[in-house]
Amino acid sequence: xxxxxxNGSARKDGNTASLIQHVFAPLQEAGIETEMIQxxxxxxxxxxxCMQCFAKKDGRCVLTRDPLNDIVEKMVxxxxxxxxxxxxxxxxxxxLKALIDRSGMVTRANGGQLRRKVGAGVAVARRGGVMHALQxxxxxxxxxxxxxxxxxxWNLAFGRNSGDVDTDTEGVATMTRLGExxxxxxxxxxx
Numbered sequence: 001x002x003x004x005x006x007n008g009s010a011r012k013d014g015n016t017a018s019l020i021q022h023v024f025a026p027l028q029e030a031g032i033e034t035e036m037i038q039x040x041x042x043x044x045x046x047x048x049x050c051m052q053c054f055a056k057k058d059g060r061c062v063l064t065r066d067p068l069n070d071i072v073e074k075m076v077x078x079x080x081x082x083x084x085x086x087x088x089x090x091x092x093x094x095x096l097k098a099l100i101d102r103s104g105m106v107t108r109a110n111g112g113q114l115r116r117k118v119g120a121g122v123a124v125a126r127r128g129g130v131m132h133a134l135q136x137x138x139x140x141x142x143x144x145x146x147x148x149x150x151x152x153x154w155n156l157a158f159g160r161n162s163g164d165v166d167t168d169t170e171g172v173a174t175m176t177r178l179g180e181x182x183x184x185x186x187x188x189x190x191x
């Protein structure tokens with residue numbers, strides 16, 4: 001089994017990446033392969049609503065000047081997907097939103113390729129607005145008929161400077177439980 005995580009932060013290896021690593025730990029302990037894709041610097045553009053993915057049905061977006069198609073291929077091949085984002089003005093980053101819009105169109109145009117995969121969102125905030133960001137991620141999972149595991153609290157942590165989330169003990173515990181629940185769910189689905 002494999003879980004890929006997409007770090008929607010504009011900052012590579014920052015707080016969002018740290019949270020994802022906390023989710024990865026129990027997955028790895030359960031023998032599940034993990035991979036993180038960081039969107040920082042990739043400049044993924046938004047969907048143009050050209051509808052060519054529905055016309056061609058080849059599992060690809062016609063926009064090819066960014067790595068979106070490679071990422072979608074990994075998402076389709078994975079058993080589980082984690083999407084993570086810092087909170088920017090009470091929502092996810094523009095980079096993650098572009099990925100959500102385009103990957104959602106491509107996979108839905110090709111028979112619902114994400115259906116019944118396990119999806120978990122994580123979000124970081126300095127202080128507030130984080131619930132809306134987390135909900136944006138979860139809406140993507142729900143419209144794609146994915147299965148969302150819970151945790152012992154909302155999948156969020158607080159921090160401003162890189163590394164701050166690692167001192168949010170409740171946030172770290174929430175991520176650990178999320179990884180445990182995701183591993184359990186993946187195991188049950190695989191049977």
